[in-house]
Amino acid sequence: MIELFYIPEVILSIGVLLIIILDLYLQKHKYISFSLIQLLLVIASLYALTEVPQQNYSSYEFSEFTSLIKFLLILGAIIIFQYTYSHLNHLNSLKIEYFTISILGLVGTMVMISAYSLLMLYLGIELLSLALYALIGFNKHSGLSSEAAIKYYVLGAMSSGILLFGISLIYGFTGSINYFDIADQIRNINSNSVQYLGIIFGIIFITASLCFKFGAAPFHIWVPDIYQGSLISTTILLSTLPKIAVFIVFLKLYFIPFMALEYVWSDILIFIGIASIIIGSIFALTQENIKRLLAYSAISNIGFIILAMALVSNDGLHASLYYTIVYSFTALASFGVVTHITSNSHGIEDISDLAGLSKTHPYYAILILITMLSSAGIPPLIGFHAKLMVIQALINNSYILLSIIVVLMTVVSAYYYLRVIKTVYFEERENLISTYTSSNILLSINVILLLGLGIFPFILFDTTNFLVNLLTVISI
Amino acid sequence: MIPISYYLILSTIIFTLSIAGIFLNRKNILVLLMSLELMFLSVNFNLITLGNYLGDLTGQVFVFFVLTVVAAESAIGLALLIVLFRNKKTIDVDDLSELKG
Amino acid sequence: MIALTLILLLSPLIGTLLLLFCQNSSKDLTILISNISILIAFLLSLFLLYLFYSANPGPISANFLTFADTSLFSLHFGIYIDSLALIMSSVVTSVSLLVHYYSISYMKDDTSFNRFFIYTNFFTFSMLLIVFANNFLQLFIGWELVGLSSYLLIGFWIKKESAIKANYKAFLVNRVGDIGLLLGLCLILLSYNTTDYNQIFQIKNSINIDSVSIFGFTFNALSAICLLLFIGAMAKSAQVPLQFWLPDSMEGPTPISALIHAATMVTAGIYMVARLSPLYELTDGVLIFILYVGSITAFFLGLVALVQNDIKRIIAYSTISQLGYMTAALGASLYSLAMFHLITHAFFKALLFLCAGSIIIKCHHEQDIRKIGGLRKYMPITYLAFMYASLSLIGFPITSGFYSKESIIDAIGYFGHTIPYLMLLLSIFTTTLYTSKIFFKVFFGESTLPKEEQNENPSNENDRQMLLPLFILTAPSVFLGLFIYDPLMIGILFQNSLAANELIMSFYNGYVINSFKFFLHSFTTINFLILLIGLIFSYLYYYKKAFSINVPHFIRTTLTKEYGFESLSSYLIPKVQNIFTKYLWRKIDISTIDNGLINNTSSFINNLSSKMKKLQTGFIYHYSLIIISALIFLLILMRLTY
Amino acid sequence: MNIELITFFIFSFLLIVTSIKVITSPNPVLSAIYLVFSFFLSAVLWLLLGAEFLSIILILVYVGAVMVLFLFVVMMLDINIAKKSAAYIKYLPVGVGVFIIFNVLIIFFFINTFENINYNAINSINVISESNTENLGYVLFTDYIVEFEIAGLILLLGILSAIVLTYRKNPNNKYQNPTEQIDVEKKDRLKIIKGLKE
Amino acid sequence: MFDYPILSTLIWLPIFVGLILVASNDIGKSLSTTITLLTTLIILIISIKLFQSYDHSVGNLQFIEKFVWISGLNIFYYLAVDGISVSLVLLTSFINFLIAIYASSEDYNNKSSYLGYFLILEGLLMGTFSAFDSILFYIFFESLLIPLFLIIGIWGGENRKYATIKFFLYTFFGSVLMLISIIYLANLADSFAIEDFYYLTLSFEEEIFLLLAFLIGFGIKVPMWPVHTWLPDAHVEAPTSGSVILASVLLKVGGYGMIRFLLPITTEAGIYLSDYMIYLSLIAIIYISFVAFAQEDMKKLIAYSSVAHMGFVTMGIFLVFNLMGNNPTAAAIGLEGAMVQMISHGLISAALFFCIGIMYKHSHSRLIKDNFGVAQFMPIFSFMMVFFLMANSGLPGTSGFVGEFLVITSSLGSSFLFGFLAALSLILSASYSLKLGKNVLFGDNQKNSQGYLECKSNEKIVLGSLVIFVLYLGISPDVLFNLLDKSVSDIISSISLGRA
Helix, strand or coil: CHHHHHCHHHHHHHHHHHHHHHHHHCCCCHHHHHHHHHHHHHHHHHHHHHCCCCCCECCECCCHHHHHHHHHHHHHHHHHHHHHHHHHHHCCCCCHHHHHHHHHHHHHHHHHHHECEHHHHHHHHHHHHHHHHHHHCCCCCCHHHHHHHHHHHHHHHHHHHHHHHHHHHHHHHHCCCEHHHHHHHHHCCCCCCCHHHHHHHHHHHHHHHHHHHHCCCCCCCCHHHHHHHCCHHHHHHHHHHHHHHHHHHHHHHHHCCCHHHHHHHHHHHHHHHHHHHHHHHHHHCCCCEHHHHHHHHHHHHHHHHHHHHHCCCHHHHHHHHHHHHHHHHHHHHHHHHHHCEEECCEECCEHHHHCCHHHHCHHHHHHHHHHHHHHHCCCCCHHHHHHHHHHHHHHHCCCHHHHHHHHHHHHHHHHHHHHHHHHHHHCCCCCCEEECCCCHHHHHHHHHHHHHHHHCCHHHHHHHHHHHHHHHHHHC | CCEHHHHHHHHHHHHHHHHHHHHHCCCEHHHHHHHHHHHHHHHHHHHHHHHHHHCCCHHHHHHHHHHHHHHHHHHHHHHHHHHHHHHHCCCEHHHCCCCCC | CHHHHHHHHHHHHHHHHHHHHCCCCCHHHHHHHHHHHHHHHHHHHHHHHHHHHHHCCCCEEEEEEEEEECCCCEEEEEEEECHHHHHHHHHHHHHHHHHHHHHHHHCCCCCCHHHHHHHHHHHHHHHHHHHCCCEHHHHHHHHHHHHHHHHHHHCCCCCCHHHHHHHHHHHHHHHHHHHHHHHHHHHHHHHHCCCEHHHHHHCHHHHHHCEEEECCEEEEHHHHHHHHHHHHHHHHCCCCCCCCHHHHHHHCCHHHHHHHHHHCHHHHHHHHHHHCHHHHCCCHHHHHHHHHHHHHHHHHHHHHHHCCCEHHHHHHHHHHHHHHHHHHHHHCCCHHHHHHHHHHHHHHHHHHHHHHHHHHHHCCCCCECCCCCCCCCCCHHHHHHHHHHHHHHHCCCCCHHHHHHHHHHHHHHHCCCHHHHHHHHHHHHHHHHHHHHHHHHHHCCCCCCCHHHHCCCCCCCCCHHHHHHHHHHHHHHHHHHHHHHHHHHCCCCCCCCCCCHHHHHHHHHHHHCCHHHHHHHHCCCHHHHHHHHHHHHHHHHHHHCCCCCCCCHHHHHHHHCHHHHHHHHHHHHHHHHHHHHHHHHHHHHHHHHHHHHHHHHHHHHHHHHHHHHHHCCCCHHHHHHHHHHHHHHHHHHHHHHC | CCHHHHHHHHHHHHHHHHHHHHHHCCCHHHHHHHHHHHHHHHHHHHHHHCCHHHHHHHHHHHHHHHHHHHHHHHHHHCCCCCCCCHHHHHHHHHHHHHHHHHHHHHHHHHHHHHCCCCCECCCCCCCCCCCHHHHHHHHHHHCCHHHHHHHHHHHHHHHHHHHHHHCCCCCCCCCCCHHHHHHCCHHHHCCCCCCCCC | CCCCCHHHHHHHHHHHHHHHHHHHCCCCHHHHHHHHHHHHHHHHHHHHHHHHHCCCCCCCCEEEEEEEEEHHHCEEEEEEECHHHHHHHHHHHHHHHHHHHHHCCCCCCCHHHHHHHHHHHHHHHHHHHHECEHHHHHHHHHHCHHHHHHHHHHHCCCCHHHHHHHHHHHHHHHHHHHHHHHHHHHHHHCCCEHHHHCCCCCCHHHHHHHHHHHHHHHHHHCCCHHHCCHHHHHHHHCCHHHHHHHHHHHHHHHHHHHHHHHHHHCHHHHHHHHHHHHHHHHHHHHHHHHHHHCCCEHHHHHHHHHHHHHHHHHHHHHHHHHHHCCCHHHHHHHHHHHHHHHHHHHHHHHHHHHHHHHHHHHHCCCEHHHCCCHHHHCHHHHHHHHHHHHHHCCCCCCHHHHHHHHHHHHHHHHCHHHHHHHHCHHHHHHHHHHHHHHHHHCCCCCCCCCCCCCCCHHHHHHHHHHHHHHHHHHHCCHHHHHHHHHHHHHHHHHHHHHHC
16 A cells, blocks of 8 residues: 555645645745646656556556556646746736646546546546636636636536436446446346446446547537636646546546447447537637637547547557647647737737737747647648548548548648638738747747657657557456 | 336436526526536436445445535535626626637 | 751851850841851852762761650651752752841841841741751751741831731741641651651551541541641641731731741741652642642632732732642642742742832831832832842743743643632732732832932932842842753752652643743743733733722722631631630639639638537537537437447 | 335425426525425435435535535525526427436336336445444445545545635735735835936 | 668758758848758759669669658658659759749848748658658658748738638648548558559559549649649749749649559559540640630739640640550650650749749739830840740740640540640640730830849849750750650559559
8 A cells, every 4th residue: 555655646646735735835936836846746757657556456547558648647737837837927827726726637637547447437537627617717807717617617517417327327237336347247248138228328428428528529519618718728738638538538438348339339439529520620710719719629639539549449549549649749739839929918819819920929930830730730740640540540440431521621620720820920910929938948849849750750659559559458 | 115216217307307407597507506416416316226226335435425526516616606706797697608609 | 968968957056046145246246147157058058959969869868866765756856868958958048148138238227136137047047947857856846946936037026016916926827737737747656656757758658558537537647647737838838728827927027028928938838748749649639639729829819919008918918829829739749840939939039028128128118009109210220120020920931930830830731620720820810910010009100108208318229238139039030940940840850859750741741842842832822811911901000090990899808808817817816815715714714613613612611610600609508408419319329229 | 005115205206396496496595495405305215225324414514514505605696586588488398308308218218127127226235234324434444445535635626726716815905914024125125216317 | 873862862951951941030141042052052963963873774763762660550761763753853953943043132031931941842842752652752742832831821922811721722632632542552552652552453443532532632733624723823922933833843743643643553443534534634725725815914824824734744644544555655655745744844834933023023013914015125034035935835946845745646646636636735825825925025115114124144044044954855855755764664564563
C-alpha cells in the first residue's frame, strides 16, 4: 500500500492540499504558488514515467500504458497552465484556485484512465466534471461564462444520470462492476438470454453519456456554447485533457468489457463518428467566433477519433490513438496562439479580431498559419498524417464510401481554417492587437512541433505504436 | 414479496419524469436542478434493487457514492446558480440563450 | 555544293541576326548587311545554277540539322538541290535583292528603317527554307515562317489601324490553310514514319494503295494527303475561297507587296505542288479539283479587279487571278508551265508593284487611281517600265507573260479541259481591262489631287535607287520568256524535278513546235483576238471615255463585296466571333460552370450551414431534448435490431 | 397481496405524484417541498428494500442538508412564481411523447426480462453481519477504500469550487489589510513623477 | 555518379533557405534578393549537373534515394528521377531562376518572405517531380498549395481572397480523392512505392473508380475543361511571378501525375473511357480558345490559353490509352508530344506572364483596352512579346509547335476527327494570341499616358533567355527527345505490365 503513495494521483492530491493552504499566505506572490504548482506537476510527471507500481488494485489499473497516458496528460497540463498563467495574468484575473481546481480535474482524468471498474469510472468522470463546472463558470463577472457553466452543469448532470442508468443496467445484468468480470460475463452470454438486451441497453446509455462527455454528435450540442462562454484558457483545457481521458475510457470500456458485443457498438460509433465529422464541418463554416469555430472543429476531430476506433482493428486503434494525440497537440497550439493575443485589450473573440495580425505580429501570424493548416490536414503538417492514418484504416477495412465522405468533409472544413488564415494574412484592418511573451517559447515549440513532427512523423508514430502494443497486451 | 420489476418500473417512471422535467421546464434553473436530483434518485432505486437481485452489496455502495457526489454536485450547481443570478439578475431558462448559433 | 547551298540558305538568316543585334546602329550598316547578305544568296544561286547545269549531278538531298532523332521518328532539317529548287531560289533571291535595293530609297524616311530590313531578310530566309526543303516538316516550318514575316511586314506600320487589322486577317486565313498542310504532314509522318521527300516519292505507289478514313469516309491515302497539302497551298497562294486576305495585305509597304504578295510568298503554294508533282500526278481527283479551283480563281477574282480603285488592290486581285492560272496549270498536270508562269509573273508583277510604289511615294501615299493622273510626263521611266510590265501581264505577244500565260491557256485547251479553258480565255479580257484601267488612269488624264500635293518638284523622277530595280526588272519581264521557253518545254530546264514532262512534250511537239512558231501562231488564235478587243475597248472606255457602261448595281455590289467574302471576313466573322465567344465565356464558363456548379455548391453548403446553425438555439431544454431524442433513437434502433 | 406490496404501492404512487408535482409546480418553493417529500417516500421504499443505512443517509444528508441549501437559495434569489407560458403548452405533447416512448421502451423491456423471474426485491445481503450498516461500512473501508478517498477529493473540490464561485469581495467595504501595510517598502512610499515641461 | 544526395539537395536547399527568409521577416530587400538569386542559381547548376549525369541511354529510375520513413506504414523517403522528371526539374529550376532575376528589380513589401515562399515552392516542386513514394508525392503535391496560397493571397490583386480560397479548395478537393485512391492502391499492393502499383491486377470497376479519382485530382491541377475555372481567377489575382510559376510549373504537376499514375495503373478503364477523356481535352482546346478570345483582361486571356494548351497535354496522354492496342508508336508519339508541350508551355506561358507583368507595371491595368501602342515605346519588349505570342500560337521554329505537332500526329492515328479538331487550335490560338498583340502592342498611342518605358536589363535577360530556349527547343528539340525517349517507352511498357 505504501507504494501507492508515489503514484502521480496521490502526489497531485496531496500537493494540491498543500498549495491551497500555502496560497493563503502567498496572496501577494502568486507566481510562487504557480511555480510550486508547475513543480508539483513536473514531479508528478516524473513519477508517472518512472514508477509503475507492481501491486494491483482490482478496480484501479497500473500499467505502462496508463502511466504513459498520465504522463502525457500532465505534460499537457503543464503547457496549458503556462498559457493560462500568461493569459490570466494579462487580463488581471489570476487566481491560484483556478489551477488547484484544474489539478483536481486532472486527477479526475487520471482516475478515469486507470479505472477498472464502473464505480471508479463514475467517480473519475464526476471529479473531472465538477472541476470543469467550476472552471467554466470561473469568469464570475461574465454573464456568458456563467450561462455556459449552468448549461454545462445541467446537461452534464443529465448525462451523468444517463451514465448511471446505463451502469445500473450493466451491473444488474452482468452482476459486476469490474471490467474484467463484465467482460467475462458478456463473453459467455448468448443472444437468447434474458440479459442480452439489458446489456445492450446499458451499453447504449453509457455510449450516449460518454459521447456527451466527448462532444460527439448528436450529443455535441453543448460544445460550441460552452467553448464560447468560458475563458479561453478553460477552452484549451476542455478541448484537450478531458478528450484524451474520455478517449482512453472509450478504449478501455469498449475493448475490454464490451469487446464481445463489438458488432453492436461499432456500427453505432461509426454512425456517431460520421455524424460528428459532418456536423462539425458544416456548422463551423459560418461561425464568426473563433472559439465556436474551434469548438466545431473539435467536434469534427472527435468524429475522426471515434470513427477510427469504431473500426475495431489494430490499425484503427492505432489511428485513433495517434489522432487523439495529434488533435490534442494541435488544439493546444491553436488555442494557445489565441490565448497569447489580445485584441483591443480583450481576449480574442471574433475571427475578425485577428485581422491585420500578419502586419503587426508576423511571428504570431505564422504560428496561426501552421496550426490552422495542420488542423485542415494539409501536408506536411502533422494533422495530415493523422487524417491519413484514419483514412487508411477506413480503406483497409473496406469502408470506401465512408472514406470519401470523410475526405469531402475535410475539404469543407478546410474552408473555415482558410478563413482564419485569410483574416490573418489577407485582411487589413486596424486592430489594437497586442501579444505577450511570457510563455512564448513554449508556444513556439508547441507549434514548431506540428511542423517538425509532420516532417518526421515516425517519432510520434513509433510512440503510439508502442502504446497500442501495450494496449493490445492488456485487452487480450 | 415485491417483484423486482416493480421497483425497476418505478425507477424508470421517475427517471423519465425527471427528464421530461428538464425539457418541459420553462421556469427557472432551480427546478431543473431539482429534476436532476430526482433523476439521481431514480438511478439509485435501480442500483439498490438490482444489487438486491444479485445479492450483492456493490449496488448499495454505489448508491452511497452517488449520494456523496450528487451532494457535492448540487453545491456547485447552486453556487453557479448564484453567480448566474448575480450576473443576469434572472435564472429563467428562457433567458439563457445568449450563446447560440 | 551542299555547303554552298547551306551558305546560300543561311546568309539571309545571318543577315537577320546581325541586323537584330545592330538595331540601333546607323542606316548605312543596315543597308550594307541586308543587301550584302541577299546579294551573296543571289550570287550563290546563280553560281549553283551554273554548277548544277554544268555538272548535272541529279537531285541531291542532305540533312544538316537534327530536329529530332528518337526511336519513334527521326526528323531533320535538310536541303534538296535540284534544278527546280535552284531556279526558284534564283528567282526569289533576285527579286528579293532588287526589292531590298529599291526599299533603301523607298523606306528612307521611315523611323523603323532597320526593322524593315530585319523582316525582309528573315522573309528571304524563310522562303529559301521552303525552296530547299527536303522534307515536309521543313516545308511546313518555312511555310509558317513566311506567314510570320508576311504578318510582320503587312503590319509594318504598327500605328496604322487598317494595317494591323489586315495582318491579323492574313495570318489567320493562312492558318486555315496551314491546318490542311499540318494534317497532311502529320498523316505522312504517322503512316510512313518519315517526312523525307525522297523516301515518300519512293513509296508513292504503295501510299496510293493505302486508304485513310476521314470523317467516316474512306479515302485513298495519297489523295487525302495531297488534298490536305493543297488546302495549305490554297491559302498561301490565295485561291478561292481563301483568297480574301491578299487584297487587304496591301496595307503593308509597297516593296513588300512586290516581294511577298506578288513575286514569292504567294507562289509558295504553286512551288509546293510542283515540288510534290510526283505525288500529285498519281491523284487524278485532286488534280481536277486543283484545276477548277485555279480557273475559278483566275476568272472571278479577275472580275473583282475591275471595280477596284486602289492601285495596289487592283494589282493584288490581278495577282490572285494570275495565281489562278498557275494553279489551273498545276491541275492540268502542266507543272513546268505553272513554274514558268510563276517565274515570269514574279518578275513582271514585282515590276508592276515597284512602279506602283514609285507612283505612290510620288503621290504621298495616295493610292486611289481616280485621284492620280497624268503622271506620264513626270515619271517617264516609271511609265515605260509600267507599260512593259502591263504588256507582259496581259500576255502581249513576245513578252515573258505571253509565253507563260498563252501556253497555259493553250495547253489546257489542247488537253481538252473545256470549262477551265473558257474561263481562262475570258479572263484574258478582264486582265486587259483592269491593266489598261490603271495604265490609262494613272499615266494619262488629269490628277485630282490638290495641286501643291501633286508634285513639289514635278520634273523629278524618283531617285536612282528606285529606278535601277525597275530597269533591271524590265528585262526579264519582257525577254525571259523567249529565252527559257524552249529549254523549259523540252525539259532541259527542270530536268526530272517535275512530273509529267511527257505531257508538256506532247503539247510542245504537237502544238508549239518552238518559241518563235508559237509566237507567230499566237496571232491566229482566239486569245489574241480577245486581247485586242480588250485593248481597244479599254482604250476607248478608259482613255477616250468614248462611252460609259452602266454596270447593274447588283453586279457591281457583288464584285465590290468580292462575292460576299468581304463582308464575311470583315463583318460577319468578327461579329460572330465576338458575340459567340462572349456568349461562351459569360454564359457557359462563368454562369454555368463557375457560378452554377462551383460557386453554387459552396454557397449551398454555406446556406446549409447557416440554416442548420439555427438548430443551435441556445436553450437548455432544446439541447436536452436533442440529447434525449438521440438516445431514444439509438434505443429504438437496438430494440428493433436485437 | 401482502403488506409489503401494499406499502410499496402506496408509497410509490405517492412518489410519482410528488415527482410530478416537483416538475410542474409553478412555485419553486413548492417544488422543493415536494422534492423533500419525494426523498422521504424514497427513503421508505429503500427501507423496504433493506437498505437501511442509505435511507437514513438520504434523509439526513439530502433532506437535512441539500434540500435546505436549495431552500436557502430559493429565498436568497427571490424568485418569482412563474406562469405557464404558451411554449410550455406547445412543448407539452413533445414532452409527453418522449415520456411515453421512453417508458414504454424501458418498462416493457423490464417486464419482458423479469416476467419469468419471480424474485423478491426485498433482500438483505449479509457480508459480515446482519446489520446493513455494518456490512456497508466493512465493504466501504476494505474493498472500496480508494473510491472512498476519491469521494473525499470530490467533496474537497465541491467545497473549493463553491467558495471560489460565490465568494466575492465587496468593493465598497473599507478595510485595512495589515499584510499590505507591513509589506510596504521604501520605494512604494514616494513616487517621483518627472515634471512635464510644458 | 554523385555520391551525395543530389535530389535531396535540390529539394531541401531551397526549402531551407526559403524558411529562413520567411522566418527572418524582412531582412532587407537587397540581401534577400541576393540570397534568392544565389540559391536559385545553385539549384539551377545542380539540376543541370543532374541532367548531364543522367544516363539517357536507359530510361529507368536513377539517383535513387530510398530510406524508411514511417516504418509502420511502409512509407519510404523514396526519391528518384527518370527522363520525364529530369525535364520538369530543369524547367522548375530554370523558371525559378528567372523569377529570382525578375524579382530583383521589383519592390514588394516584406520582400524576403515573398522570395522565401518562392524558394519553398521550388523545393516542393522538385520534391513532387522526384518522389516515387506515393505518399511522399502526395505530401509534396499538396504542400505546394500553401506557399502559392500565401503568395497570391498576400501579394495578390483586389479580389484575391475569393481567388485564393477558390483555388485552394478546388485543388484540395481534387487531391483528397486522389489520396483515397493512393491509399486504396497501397492497401492492395502492400507498399506505397509508385512502381509497385504498376504490377497490381485490378478489377475493371476498381480501375474505373481509381481513374475517375485520379482524373479529378490531376484534372483540376492541369486544369481540364469543366474544372478549370479556378485558374483564371487565380492568375488574375496573382502577382506576376506567382502567375509565372503557377502557369509554367504548377500546372505541369497535373500532367506529370497523370503520366505517373493514370497511364500505368488504370489502363483498362482508361482504354474504356479514353474517347470521353479525349473529348474533354478537345473541348479544352477548342471551347477554351473561344473563351480566351472573349477575354478583356490580358492575364485571363493567357490563363485561358494555358488551359487550352494543357488540353494538348491531356490529349497526348489520353491518346496513349486510345492507341496503345493498335498503334503503340503513335501512342508513344502522343506521350512525347504531351511532355514536350508541357515543357514548352512552361517556357512560353512564363514569358507571357512576365510580359504582362512588365506592361502592368507601367499602365497599372491588365485590361486590354487600357493598354495599346506599346510597341512604339518598348520596341525590344514588343519584339519579344510578339515572338512569345507567336510561339503561343504554335509557330514552327518555336517550341510551341513541336508538342502540338506530335500530339496532332498521334491523334490522327486514332481518328482523323480528333486530329482535325486539335489542329483547329492553329487558327484559334493564333486568333486570340494575335488579338492580344494587335490590341496591345500595335496601334497608335501618342500620349503614352501609361508611361511605357523600355524594360530594364534584368527583364531583358529574363525574356531574352526565354526567347533563346523557346527557339532552341523549337529548332532542335532533340535534346528533349533524347531525355524523354527511353523513359516514355518505359512508361508505355509499364502500361502493358499492368495488363499482363
